[in-house]
Amino acid sequence: MAGVTGEQHGPGPVITTAGLTKHYGAVHALTDLTVQVGSGVTGLVGANGAGKSTLIKILLGLLEPTGGQASVLGHDIEHAGQEIRRVVGYMPEHDCLPPDVSASDFTVHMARMSGLGASAARERAADVLRHVGLDEERYRPMGGYSTGMKQRAKLAQALAHDPQLVFLDEPTNGLDPAARNDMLRLVQRIGSEFGIAVLVTSHLLGELEQVSDHVIVLDGGHLLRSSATGDFLQQTGSLLVEVVGTETERDRLGEALARLGLTCRPRGAMVAIDPPPPELAAEGVAHDLIRDVAAELGLGLMRLQPDRRHLEDVFLDGGARV
Amino acid sequence: MSEVSQPGGRPGVIHDLGYRHYDGVREGTATIARTLFVTGLRHAYGLGRSGKSKVMPFLLLGMSVLPALIVVGVVVLTGLSSLPVAYADYTNQTQLLVSLFAAAQAPVLFSRDLRHRSIVLYLARPLAAPVFALVRWLSLTVAVWLFMSVPTLLLYVGAMLAGLDKSDQTTSLLKAVVLQVLLAMLIAGITGLISSVSLRRGFAVVGSVMALIVLTGVITAVQAISADQDADAASTTVGLLSPWSLYSGLANAWDAGIDTFVPVDGAWPLAYALVAVLLVATCLLGLVARFRKVGSR
Known part of the structure; x- marks a missing residue:
């Protein structure tokens, strides 16, 4: 044995x-x-x-x-x-x-x-x-x-x-x-x-x-x-922002941020912000800006998070083989 | 699911031991094979399985033991000078029960793992497909042999009680045991192969009954007719085609107490033995190929 x-x-x-x-x-x-x-x-x-x-x-x-x-x-x-x-x-x-x-x-x-x-x-x-x-x-x-x-x-x-x-x-x-x-x-x-x-x-x-x-x-x-x-799941540099209220509030925020030089687009109830331009790219600058704009407009910030890629994107990228 | 202590939370409750690793002995292949053999042998008699599955094997065993008990009673009470039936011939006479036992129990060992695909779980463990197939075959062989040897041993005990000549009886018994082992190997190989191919239990049983009972009936009829027509060679040749006619032919040649239509002598015993061994080997190769194929799917 x-x-x-x-x-x-x-x-x-x-x-x-x-x-x-x-x-x-x-x-x-x-x-x-x-x-x-x-x-x-x-x-x-x-x-x-x-x-x-x-x-x-x-x-x-x-x-x-x-x-x-x-x-x-x-x-x-x-x-x-x-x-x-x-x-x-x-x-x-x-x-x-x-x-x-x-x-x-x-x-x-x-x-x-x-x-x-x-x-x-x-x-x-x-x-x-x-x-x-x-x-x-x-x-x-x-x-x-x-x-x-x-x-x-x-x-x-x-x-x-x-x-x-x-x-x-x-x-x-x-x-x-x-x-x-x-x-x-x-x-x-x-x-x-x-x-x-x-x-x-x-x-x-x-x-x-x-x-x-x-x-x-x-x-x-x-x-x-x-x-x-x-x-x-690396961070893409994009941000997602959500404020209290309906689409009206969402659009008000989006338009205000766009005037300040950020590229914004609506995504569901949130505003998706593309990677900020160089003058706003420093650590936390964009975050502060969004906070201040929301405060000025009197909007309640519900969510401010990095937009992360999902595994699905690996496939959507077209799948260049290793 | 059990409670697990959360990091930084309260410790786990007292009965939760968490995951414990096993660091004891892990047996080698030989021990695993032996465990599989014993389990298979027990399962062939319905032991370790549901109560219902014990009915068939033990009913058949009872039916094959009953005549032996009667013979023993008669011999002991009347003081006959010899057993009315030779040991090897008793198995031949009860061949229907032996065949039914093998046909009914082979699917337990050979169809279930393949039909339910649990074979994959076995083959993902240390035993390789050929070893697995051989061990399964060995379990059925020993189960069939036990089925034949229980009444045979009973007859022997009766003969001893009746005071028959010990050395004569022992020689005759040993011859019968050797022949029974060969027969069990043949029957287990054939029914095992059939069961491993036809995975529905019903088809497997019918297939085995065809191969063991119907075929043997046909061959016996052909043997009788050709012997009657004085075609002795034809009668003996046909006997190569079924495990039961191989058994009785070899028993006849070895003087183990079975009468065939035509005496099996000359070079025939060698041919019979050769065909028997080849048949067992073919069945085993077929079984190994079958298990290997299903296991890789």
Whole structure:
């Protein structure tokens, strides 16, 4: 019996790929993907068919790449698939739960299949089921679960053996907004509080914006962009201002600011101000000006904030490939 | 969801231990495979599953044990000088029950993981697809073998109680056990492969019944007719085509107490053994290919 004790992975990249390529005949699922993933939560974004699931399956050793190399937690995917699967958790996109087994029994069994002993598996299963939020229903057959409960059970089995890295493939699929938020909070906790590196996929950019430290964007099997979430959401230099009242008040403010040399346009109930001209660009000058104008006009300032880009803009920019 | 202490807020409530890492022993592949084997074997008899799923296997087992009990009673009470049925032949006589058991239980081990796609969760863990397929097959093989060996052992105990010759009986029993193991490997391979391809339980059971019961019936009929027409070679050749005729042919050649229409002798026993081994190997290769394919989807 080859007993191996759990060891924590040191600093450094959790996943490294170099020129990773996967072709199914004429279909190019992944093309020359070179990317690094660190600890914390990493979002993998792309439309359906962008190659997200293919990448995860290659990293797990379930699919063989057509070309290129990759390593996960310092293990090469070609030679050390078993070592990788020992310390990695996987939550697939599709349904994968037998309907006639309870989440509790299933999670225990899956923990044992990862090499935990019987009593350790029971303890871990109880722990992770509590963390994912399955209470009394964990003892019922999973066939009767709602989509939200099924997603939680799938997540529990992925965490049952205390992996160092989890692949979560579309964990929010099919969830209502409340359950979606719960799941995203959970994903964030796994990355921060649990200290487990997370690679989470989604085709909804807005979701990953909330929880990821780092975002990788795939498009048609190509790497579109890979950078820290903060870089995606960089400030554009524009400002958003909102005042108490209706459109009349909004327009009064906009016109007054325009007379002072700021380019303004209405956006919903707010005034969007383009990056100020050089003479007003110094730190806080524009802010002071807006405050003073609002005071002069007797308008109540409700909001004055930087206008930040959203992840969607990465795509709207036209997607120059890296 | 559990309460979590907020940074700078009040500390977590007392029952909240937060996330705890596991730093105990992680077993190697061999231990994981053994766990999977034992679970599979238990599931084949409905143990660790719902009460309903225990009915079929134990009903069939009861039906196959009952005649053995009667035989034992008769032998012990009347003091017969030999068992009225040889060990290997008892399995042959109850072949319908053995086939039904395998056909009904193979989908439990081979269809469920594929149909519900939980196979992906297994393959994302240390055991590789070939090992997984082999362990599943081993579970079913041992389950089928146990099904055959329980009445056989009962007969042996009865023979001992009746004071029959120990060395004769033991030799005969051991021959039967070897043949049963080979038969169990064949039956588990065939029903396993059928169940892994036809994922609906109903189709899998019907397919296995066709392969084990209907086919064997046809082959027995053909064997009888050709023997009747003095086409001995044809009769023996046809016997290569079904696990049950392979079993009885080998038992006949080995003098294990089964009568075939035409004695299996000369080079035939070797051909029978070879075909049996090839059939098992083919089924195993098919199973491995099947699990690997589904796992990568």
